[in-house]
Amino acid sequence: MQELSKTYDHTLVEKDINAKWEQAQIFNPDQQKSGAPFCMVLPPANVTGVLHIGHALTVAIQDIIIRFRRMQGFRVLHIPGTDHAAIATQAKVEAELYKKEKKTQRDFSREEFLKLVEQYAANSQATILNQLQQLGASVDWSRLAYTLDDKRTLAVQTAFKRLFELELIYRGSRLVNWDPKLQTNVSDDEIEWKEETTNFYYFKYGPFIIGTTRPETKFGDKYVVMNPKDSRYFSYKHGQKIEVEWINGSITATIIKDDVIDMEFGTGVMTITPAHDATDYDIAKRHGLDIEPVIDLRGCLLPIAGEFAGQHISKVRSAIVEKMQKKGLLTRVEPNYIHRIAVNSRGAGIIEPQIREQWFIAVDKPFRLAHSEIAGIPSGAEKTLKQLMRHVVESGQIKIIPARFVKTYFHWIDNLRDWCISRQIVFGHKIPVWYRNVNYELGIGNYGKKNQEINELRNQENKDEIYVGIEAPKGNGWTQDADTLDTWFSSGLWTFSTLGWPENTADLKLFHPNAVMETGYDILFFWVARMILMSCGLLGQIPFQTVYLHGLVRDAERQKMSKSKGNIIDPLDVMNKYGTDALRFALVHTTGGTDMAFTEDRVKGMKYFANKLWNVSRFIISNTLDALAKNEQNQEQNALANKPANALTTADQQIMEKLKTVTAEMTRDIENFRFNSASQAIYQFVWHELADKYIEASKAQLKDEALADNTKHLLLYCLKQSLKLLHPFMPFITEHIWGLLQTNTLLVIEQWPKE
């Protein structure tokens, strides 16, 4: 314990305080039999490395809410956890392997590689949990959860099985976002668009001129599409066939009329590549056109490309253009055309859409919600997942703060397509599906075959045996689906998988729905929306009552922090330098819900504040030793309660008034998620009221025998109340000072001051 030296030294305090809390086991709500339940789960941190300053903000805000509610007498549960982050983690390990040993996944067996990833995840997890504790997160470690641990895996398998039985999970052949580099598909939300400057080529296609940025995909183009309203092409009829000379000779083209064609763009005519482009795929589906692959899963051209077959698409463009030019088919090249290419945000591979067999969750399919506790949706109602997701927010059962995100949320739901949940990577939950006598990897190796043959194979598959369950089926010849699940499938279950679902546990009854979900707005779609989907669909319950979305922490230049930019700030560095309390207070002090630039100056200022509080305490303690020695509970309050108002000096009355005000303000602010306002209020009170005014006044009062006794009580009272009010924000220093007041209690479970 730190002596009463002039300067507060956080390094001597924080560890001890953490140990004290841990010893008292107060973060486990099983110890507490009364109080209304209040549960929050910490957003599970990805095991891709260490926590960054953004996580520190999450922990700070979340822990403030938790400590505040705990002091208010709620039966609080705060659950820590980590997320395996499937693709992100695997990509990370692959990148490191390549960097260090020039090895790729293919140099290992599935098991060997998986082991490497698991090892990495385990290390990362240990670091993260340590960081969480140092940040002062008052979580119940006995309930620690990991998305890939046994209990959560059971939850995932059960969820899959139930959704499958509800026919909300289905297997289908669709155009998906294929990452040739990682050899997996990713969901729509995992894609990032990057601007690229390229040539825009115009080619002669029979009587038409078509424009494209990607000549290398055009080999199979046998449909030419235009808007039915385009008068320039009235003479051509839908379905009309014409012979055109194309890259590798003559082909029969069919004219298609479709509204999606923008008459203003290019020549108002385009050919389509349905197997590798979402728009084209939709057109082909609408008109029942052939869908023929041109590119294989590694990004190389298929035999349809003739002399170019086998070459990688990134390398053949110029050769193809050259050939077209020689044939007189190239009419014009427009340079410096800016367009957007899709990349996998988790691994940075360039997305090449492919048609693949994948598992999906149907969001527009009505199903029977057998059991519902959702207001306005009776048990047994027929609803779609989208309808449920919309309803719970529309009806106000889930409140989103700040409110502007409600609109964003609805917009996302309205545009939402079936969620592709299967991934072709090894790290993650294996899909609990087994097949017998089936070639379930239809996509690979079959691209040389004609559509008809592929369709026949697919039809055959339907007749084959599929088993969905938790345990492997009995009997011989069963093979488990090789794919794993999207990482958000498991984190979507987080509000209840952490409480022991699918078992009907006491925790589940007590703590679900959670009270508040606190996270950055950047994962509103990825995570928050998916939790709503899963909880409503599987439990017939909302996952939480309130969603509080905070802004992102950026670097001093307002840049998003990322490893590649090298502008990541490790919270541990900041904590070592200024103290955890100062960091927490600084992060929360001036964020009004928008992004903020992180500057160390702010933390420095809050370290000064911690020191100010320390010296305020030193003054009060050293001047009230006799009063402290009596060690009576609530002595100050009793003493004050019995004082007639006229026995108080003006300074006494003023500080009491200010204390009352700041208590009321802070309570209201925290309840309404205005943490910046709350922190400013207590800062102002401690420094500019208590220290600047009352302590100064008390110096004279303490010398006056008639006033001394009362002044001591009042000083102590103000200090104690301030420590309580400040505790959620600066848990370490406040607990430490509380310990010096000979109270023999822990501040963390003291009662929150009443107004």
Add this chain to the structure above:
RNA sequence: GGGCGUUUAGCUCAGCAGUAGAGCGUUUCGUUGACAUCGAAAAGGUCGGAGGUUCAACUCCUCCAACGCCCACCA
């Protein structure tokens, strides 16, 4: 193409109807007990621009500009 956010002191940000605020920085002064990680004082802003509503606007409304973010099937 839609939607959203930001624009307030040198820097980072609060405030959001009633004569402009904080932290850091800057300038001047202050050496003996709570604190120099301090105290006292000071400089510094026509609150992005233009209209409007109002007794009164940084705060509400409209338009504009710059920057940023999200969503979208423009080849």
